[in-house]
Amino acid sequence: MMPGNAFDNADLTGADFAALASLVREHTGIAMHEHKRVLLQGRLRPRLRTLGLARYGDYIARVRADRAEVQAFINLVTTNDTAFFRTPAVWDYLERDFLPGWVAQHPQRTLRIWSAAAASGEEAYSLAMLCSGFQARAPQLTFSITATDIDTAVLATAATGLYEGRTAQRFADAHPELARTHFTPEGGALRARPELRAHVRFGEHHLLAPWPGGAQFDLVLLRNVLIYFDEDNQQRVLGQVHAAMAPGARLILGEQESITRIATPFEFEQAHVYRIRQEHA
Ligand SMILES: C[S@@+](CC[C@H](N)C(=O)[O-])C[C@H]1O[C@@H](n2cnc3c(N)ncnc32)[C@H](O)[C@@H]1O
Known part of the structure; x- marks a missing residue:
């Protein structure tokens, strides 16, 4: 020593x-x-x-x-800041616009969602709660959520579904009904119920590597991670993400992230939301 x-x-x-x-x-x-x-x-x-x-x-x-x-x-x-239902406008869009449209167009298919750069899993569980709630309006909706990160320590936390401190308190204050329905109190903490955890599969993935599952995702949330890369790597990451997206899929970026100034296969649709350009579809 x-x-x-x-x-x-x-x-x-x-x-x-x-x-x-x-x-x-x-x-x-x-x-x-x-x-x-x-x-x-x-x-x-x-x-x-x-x-x-x-x-x-x-x-x-x-x-x-x-x-x-x-x-x-x-x-x-790595910096792992995240929160349940981060950026409310994104969740309004998913609930009011994306999910009704997707269910109407794909009544028989499982919606495949990727929470890329998932950190400790709050985003993935928010997606699971949103889709579960949406099933009350559209029982035909089936969905699967893949959540990945490069940081194995946060992934281990995510897999336990145990949240404590400020992140749990803020969530319980903002969404008491969802917290009661999908989590059980454990001391001062909240643990995601097994039914909620069953919707999410966590795994390790480096965003600069090709996604091994092919063009499978209908919705990708790639939020608050591009900001850490320079333009070259932003383009590379977006190229890999594009290759993992099914035709007609949507990409959601973070509040500080605009990609309109760099050449990518995506075009702006509305705040935070991008779709694949026609020539890359
Ligand atoms: C600030 S958090 C964003 C979490 C969540 N997407 C959100 O918006 O709340 C950024 C995450 O990106 C992950 N990350 C950084 N570089 C990565 C890479 N090359 N591949 C995969 N994940 C990466 C970090 O480990 C971290 O958990």
Whole structure:
């Protein structure tokens, strides 16, 4: 172990930051700029301490040499903020526009939804609650939800369906009826009921890799993740997502994300909502 306060003196130098930013890009596609240096240092410092490493240079060597450390590194450098029913306008669109239209056009088919960059699963469970509720109006609706992320730690949380603290409190305050119907209280926390969890399949997936299931999704939520990529990788991610979408599918992006200035297979339909351009359908 290192003596005394050696760790507290370890500041991330410009060269170490550059090496780490390059590893972040290599393993996640995320572009990490200089203004994130303090953030990165704050996230990695406890890991150096756990590993008994005094210098970021030692940690860089460790990530380069040890595949198991790569996943721990990925889990630390990703930002996983999310919420149930994030951006209400999106959920209004899905309930009032997308679902009625889709059910009318596909009375016999299972709706396949992808929560890409699902973080701790709030978005995927929100989708499951929305679709379950919609079944009261349209019992013929069947649906499946695939939820993926590159961060295995948040995926493990998502699979448990256990939410505590602010995220659970905000959800219960905003949607008390849904919280009662689909969750059971556990101490101060809320756990998704097994029937809700059964609608969602969680898995690991890197958005820069091809989706292994082919062009299968009718609805993709790719929210608040493109902002972390530079334009090249945004285009690559959107290319992979496009290849995973069925004809007529819709893509939903986050509030801060506009893709109209870059060349993609998508065109703007309405706020947050994109469809596949005719020539790419
Ligand atoms: C800010 S969260 C967004 C969560 C959710 N989509 C939402 O809007 O509430 C971004 C998520 O993207 C994931 N992510 C970052 N890079 C990724 C990549 N290359 N492939 C898959 N997921 C990635 C992170 O792990 C994180 O959980």
